[in-house]
Amino acid sequence: MTFTETMFRWYEEWQRTLPWRGERDPYKIWVSEVILQQTRVAQGWDYYHRFIAQFPTIEALANAPEEQVLKLWQGLGYYSRARNLHFAAKTVMQQHQGIFPDRYEAIRELKGIGNYTAAAIASMAFDLPYPAVDGNVLRVICRFAGITDNINMPATVKHVTEICNRWIDQKQPGIFNQALMDFGSLVCTPKNPDCENCPLQNACYAHAHGLAAQIPVKINRIKIKERFFTYFFLVKEKKTVVQQRIGKDIWKNLYELPLWETQSALSREQVQQLAREQYLAASCKWLWSTATKLTHQLIHAEFYLIEPATLPHLKSYQKIIAIEELSQLPVSRIMQKFFLTQNF
Numbered sequence: 001m002t003f004t005e006t007m008f009r010w011y012e013e014w015q016r017t018l019p020w021r022g023e024r025d026p027y028k029i030w031v032s033e034v035i036l037q038q039t040r041v042a043q044g045w046d047y048y049h050r051f052i053a054q055f056p057t058i059e060a061l062a063n064a065p066e067e068q069v070l071k072l073w074q075g076l077g078y079y080s081r082a083r084n085l086h087f088a089a090k091t092v093m094q095q096h097q098g099i100f101p102d103r104y105e106a107i108r109e110l111k112g113i114g115n116y117t118a119a120a121i122a123s124m125a126f127d128l129p130y131p132a133v134d135g136n137v138l139r140v141i142c143r144f145a146g147i148t149d150n151i152n153m154p155a156t157v158k159h160v161t162e163i164c165n166r167w168i169d170q171k172q173p174g175i176f177n178q179a180l181m182d183f184g185s186l187v188c189t190p191k192n193p194d195c196e197n198c199p200l201q202n203a204c205y206a207h208a209h210g211l212a213a214q215i216p217v218k219i220n221r222i223k224i225k226e227r228f229f230t231y232f233f234l235v236k237e238k239k240t241v242v243q244q245r246i247g248k249d250i251w252k253n254l255y256e257l258p259l260w261e262t263q264s265a266l267s268r269e270q271v272q273q274l275a276r277e278q279y280l281a282a283s284c285k286w287l288w289s290t291a292t293k294l295t296h297q298l299i300h301a302e303f304y305l306i307e308p309a310t311l312p313h314l315k316s317y318q319k320i321i322a323i324e325e326l327s328q329l330p331v332s333r334i335m336q337k338f339f340l341t342q343n344f
């Protein structure tokens, strides 16, 4: 039996039950794939249902205000995914008459859609034979075929894609892609793959050579950048100041409290001095701190309460709102956690 036949047979019996399984609507496949890019299935499930309920069509998504899309995305992280979905929905309305493109190249051109997502949509919605090579597929193919190159290198991804191009089923490419994804999630898992019960066992290079724990080879060259954020919660008569993040940086367009970013952590004395200089505050009180890891960044955030005589003059991206309205704003996970500590 070939690799492909084995995958099809395994999938028939063991495929996962997922809300978007069997879906042929490219819009819904797209939404599910984007949600799953950095999110576990269990967490993504609810978000998918909420997203589709609120925006059942591309048109509904394109017409929604960005704030509403970001609010719905809150908690999932990687907000550029939501912004890109929204932007690309508008592109489909404006350049494709509201009809999702059915050619791989046109799908790939939409903002936020990379090779993997384009291939997933093209194969599942339109039966186009493009392999969707994600981390699961890289792992399965590298182990099975004995590829020991660094999977973070584009050349390795290209090599695996070429193999998949040869093995993909031309009539049912969507099933082939989903079978590999499920197989990588359930059997050929990152840790402790179930080699003993694996239907590929007899032909698998990694199993034959006792290398399942060593393959795939992953050498990370990404340097984690540390950032130091001091947030001021300015309270005056149950109102506070918030600001929208602008510019090219994390959490673009989300809201947060007034922020001071510094090269290193500030001492309490330095924070007191900053509060005096910026807000004429006689004192400020420490409320909460956290260290949160993002993909390439470690954010150290400290939160301080200031009760000034008057709220400061606002910059163009700031506004004053009632404290009880804070929970309605789209915010980062760090900000969301802070609000929870304060019972907002």
Ligand code: SF4
Residues within 6 Å of the ligand: 140, 143, 144, 187, 188, 189, 193, 194, 195, 196, 198, 199, 200, 201, 204, 205, 206, 207, 212
């Ligand atoms: Fe993966 Fe083990 Fe199966 Fe090889 S035998 S494909 S390493 S689960």
